[in-house]
Amino acid sequence: MCHHPKTICANEYFFLELLFMILLWLFSNDANGVPLRRSKRGWMWNQFFLLEEYTGTDMQYVGKLHSDGDRGDGSVRYVLTGEGAGTLFKIDEKSGDIHATKRLDREEKAYYILHAKAINRFTNEALEGESEFIIKIHDINDNEPRFTKDPYIATVPEMSEIGTSVIQVTATDADDATYGNSARVVYSILEGQPYFSVDPETGLIKTALPGMDREVKEHYQVVIQAKDMAGQMGGLSGTTTVSITLSDVNDNPPRFTKSLYDFKVPESTELGSAVGVIRANDADINANAEMDYRIIGSDGPGMFDISTNKSTQEGVIVLRKPLDFERKRQYSLRIQVDNVHVSPRFFSMGPFRDEATVKIQVEDVDEPPVFERSSYVMEVKEDAARNTAIGSVSASDPDGVRSPVRYSIDRRTDMDRVFNIHAGNGSVFILRQLDREESAWHNISIIATEFNNPRQISRVPVYIRVLDINDNAPTFATNYETFVCENAKANQRIQTVSATDPDEPVGGHRFFFSLAHEASGKANFSVRDNKDNTAWILTRRNSYNSLQKSTYLVPVVISDGEFPMQSSTNTLTVRVCTCDREGNMKLCNAEALTGRAGLSTGALVAILLCVIILLMIVVLFAALRRQRKKEPLIISKEDVRDNVVSYNDEGGGEEDTQAFDIGTLRNPEAIEESKQRRDIVPETFYPPVRRPAPPPARDNNNGDVRDFINQRLQENDSDPTAPPYDSLATYAYEGNGSVAESLSSLESVTTEGDQDYNYLSEWGPRFKKLADMYGGDDSDRDS
Template sequence: FYLYWFFRICILMALWAVAHLNSPGYGLRALRRTTGGRRGSAGLTGQDANGVPLRRSKRGWMWNQFFLLEEYTGTDLQYVGKLHSDSDRGDGSVRYVLSGEGAGTLFKIDEKSGDIHATKRLDREEKAYYILHAKAVNRFTNEALEGESEFIIKIHDINDNEPRFTKDPYMAQVPEMSDIGTSVIQVTATDADDATYGNSARVVYSILEGQPYFSVDPDTGLIKTALPDMDREVKENYQVVIQAKDMAGQMGGLSGTTTVSITLSDVNDNPPRFTKSLYEFRVPESTELGATAGLVPAEDADIGENAEMDYRIVWSDSPGTFDIITNRSTQEGVIVLRKPLDFESKRQYSFRIQVENVHINPRFFTNGPFRDEATVKIIVEDVDEPPVFRRAAYVMEVIEDVPRNTAIGSISATDPDGKETLIRYSIDRRTDMDRVFNIHAGNGSVFNVRELDREENTWHNITVIATEFNNPRQMSRVPVYIRVLDVNDNAPTLATNYETFVCENAKANQRIQTVSATDPDDPIGGHRFFFSLAQEAAGKANFSVRDNKDNTAWILTRRNSYNSLQRSVYHVPVVITDGDTPMQSSTNTLTIKVCTCDREGKMKLCNAEALTARAGLSTGALVAILLCVIILLMIVVLFAALRRQKKKEPLIISKEDVRDNVVSYNDEGGGEEDTQAFDIGTLRNPEAIEENKQRRDIVPETFYPPVRRPVLPPTRDNNGDVRDFINQRLQDNDSDPTAPPYDSLATYAYEGNGSVAESLSSLESVTTEGDQDYNYLSEWGPRFKKLADMYGGDDSDRDS
């Protein structure tokens, strides 16, 4: 209440001061906006820049600029101000009219007095001023006494809004071990009050929580570190509460707060440390290479990349036996075996390891490297190991002609555990399927149990197994390669089956063939062959053999001409001897054929045997060709038989085959009405005749079944028998309801009353009354018999 009257008195005093400032003697008259109205007497006040006289008019309005406090809480309407015109004589003839923003709703005017009141409580933060228009008119004539004038109602601000931060909470990071005064984050608070009026919007920052670690600048809101060497490993997160207060922080001002969450980020300010100074591991001697022998952990208070470590071995009593690497996921040191262990030769290993950070911060470690060291001891444990051969592989040699059960070599294995363990030897039979070799189970001597042939197998690869006698599960394997050495046990032969010929016009001492030899043996110095003519053929030989001393020989003629008619083939025995020990020789027959040649010595024609041999037609080839011809003939015969059988299927093919039973029907017919006029199926199957089937092409006068009349025997003296036969057939067809149409042509043939030689059939017809066996005609037999009975005829006719 007291504040209300205090501010109201202040406003009245301000209004009084403004009224005096607007008097003619003050220079603020421009605030009085006059757009029209009654003018008073004019007076000369001076000249403008162009020398034109300036005149001042008397103003018709008499009112002041208005001000209004926001957030009015009184019970009465808040008084804004008064409008007055010098035309108003106080007799009530003047009416004041208000228009513009809020006129009639927020602001009301008394038409008689010109007093303006606010009807509602106003908020400057919502709207800071209102623009209105006022005019004075004659109440009775509505004549404008003053032109419309614009004025402003300004809302005076009061401190009714507290400062508000732009975020809540704030998140910030600062590196640990930062110096005092290191900037962390800047906070900002805003006040909705009028910053141009008093201190209502002037904000001052202060820290409520977070001391003594952090401080805040009161004017800018910048948060800084307040203590040196804050360690993340000691405390990582801090909650700081910042207050913003208006009225420049004075008493009675409004305030707001926010929380700032500050995290100390890690820096590499801690070295890695081994958890122990001595690490001891037990490793079996059977551990495979590359296996892990132990894990060495090191700790680092830092995190992330600041905690990444590298391990290395800086000293070892057996360099190269072990190595250490880093497990990047756990940052542990992994000890790896690089050389095999042997309990019997070395039972303990010792070495020193070192760990250091990968990323080193020189700010914190300027006096030396950032690392730590520890000692590792490896104790080798004894295990029962399989036997160990003295060699990784054995190579033996044996001559191919050695007798059975000859010792070839010896295999030896020992127990690496140092015990007097008996070893048992055996051969893996999967590598010696033919059981060519065997081994002594006790001393490991290898011997052959079958004869060896170098030409069959030069090398034999077997596997020998050594097993501990007391523990058969402990076994080892070793490859044994046995080479069979050559012995000259094969005689040389001709290199190929030579096809040699001599021309009939050959001259003496003419070369007709060059021969070479082959030998499956493999002498150390290579082959050396000697060629000669067999001794028994040397006296009567027609050809000679010349050794060329280069493992080849020439076959030469010994006379001028040869006659293929006298002798077409010559057989020359050639003796081939090798030069190895023991010497081996063989006699090979070279076949020479006599051929006719041209002048240049090219073969033109040989004897039949030679031509057959050159054509390459062996006995097997001729037999195959003969079989193909026979099969082809059989196929032709079978095809002809099938065609013949197929032709016999239809009974009626042409009118010459079945005497008077074939009808030539070549007219177009009567369409569907003629479909039953003639049925060729009846001729094919007489048993299927429909007895009561009527002719459809004519209307018969009488209906009666066909009459079968006896056949009149013809006479030999005249042709009356033929005439009677034809008349009888015409009458039968005319009376037959199933006969073909009348416009069809029927042919009849008559053979006569029989042959003098009686029937020529081989079916032995006896009498016309006797039943004949027609099964030989298959399905056509009954049909022929039916046709014969229908049309008459003697036995010879039916047989035919």
């Protein structure tokens, strides 16, 4: 299949391309007719071209398909398949003309691939093979450039030089960049001159004016335009806004708001308090505005200090030493402020610092009295008499108008009222006798008060030391108890003693030991002073007899070496004991056993536990033996040995079968045979006596009961195993249908009928006893 020449004439662009190819072929041979080599092109003869965005009313003509087998007799039918066939593109089956049914957009789809066939209309046979061709959409300039952002945000340091890059903007065009200038964009600046410029090809924005100062103007709005068709007339354009901010640089020094600052400060201001605040201004911001304050001159060195408040960038003047209006009433300071971060680029602009003078006036306040010393130490001997002066304190009013001062003792520090003070001159004296051994130091507080203003007070600590005198005699260091063996030898050491003394001499203690003078003539022991504050107790004879004398008392005199000398007599108790050859004690008298050879605490506790355990065993054994004895079955409160069985259910008479069975009384045969009592063991076993059956029952029920009772009485009278007491069973539930009715004497009075009570007389004295125990007359009881 080939393309009809009419198709070429109908398409302007296709004709131009074909003409170009012919001219290229004509000039592609050299002088000898040899074809010249050229690079391969993407040219295709089977292509159609179609302009996008067609605005005509008729369908846009694309081209014509024609087969060499078509003789014009209408026997050929052309068929079109592929992308858009039948929808976007339609073909005339007879002529092969192709038309576009809709307006096409190259930016949506740049080309379409279709297939064409020529078929015999009558036989449906293909006249030749299927042919593939392409419909390309030719671009027109129907898209304006679009920026990738809107707006752009950028910063550039202030005071930047001309040509400093700020930011690059970019615009894109959806048109075909390979065909014509529809997608060739050129940038220009519409707003922002003369401060900034833009490169027309790259869109790079740069500074165009030197010395732009942030402190003068910080924000700029720049409008950039992008135009296609290389900026030529008729091209489409788009714009964007660039927001440019000048960033701060440290190009401004700090400046004080005034050159002289005045502050007034009371002399009572506490150390570390702020006495004034000064501030310097800096047109810069953030780190470029950070300042550092310092004192470069002062007529009161060390009195004040200054620091920087990091949040407010203020200089805070702080008091370091106490103020005194009477000594100095005014101070002058020279303060300097510097930027912390300084750029060497701006050194040519001069020093980035400033100075100011600060005057501080001290105001007078009414101050409390001031003691000459911060504390006082006084000494007094412990034997000092009462009202003895031990020292004095002194305080004065520091104000210009001197006020008299009164002194007193803070009684919270001297609750025992040991000391007192003269209110006028501050002399301290004692009120009672002191004892160093009781308290070696006394710490009191003395108060000084202005006479004219009692609210102005001050305190000072006074430490009073009580000096020692030799007023205590030495004694044994501990309570010594020793023994001597019966077989001891003369001059044998039995004990080493030492002494103690609550006094504290300056050179230390020196004790002297000796035997009391009154015991030296008949002494059995001697005392040897070792000259080191210890002494030995020695024997003076060879043997001792505990039977003759079991205890010796040795009086030892101990003296100190101070003035006045103090001494005391201390008694050492010596027990006489039996010892082995090595001198180890074996046996002592009773007193010695308690003191030295006695049992240890653990042994005494063990013996006590054994005694307690034995007592517990004895008590337990007695309890077990008592438990083996059998208890009586019934223990009566009145101990009358009567067995009373009580049923708290009154019953319903003879017709009440729920309470008890009256048939047992009527039928003696049903009565259980007598059994031997378990609570009494008879000496001889007697078999139970079997009684003959009673005669037949009478017509009424009373006869049965009487016979039953008589039979039981006879059995118990003749039974040697019967208990020695009577047994009475009571039934407290009367019932409501007894044929015997009531046996009460009250009932008999109101009843018209006759009742037979003769059988009661047959019970004899036994029933009378039981009736008396029951608590009333036998005529008052119900059966």
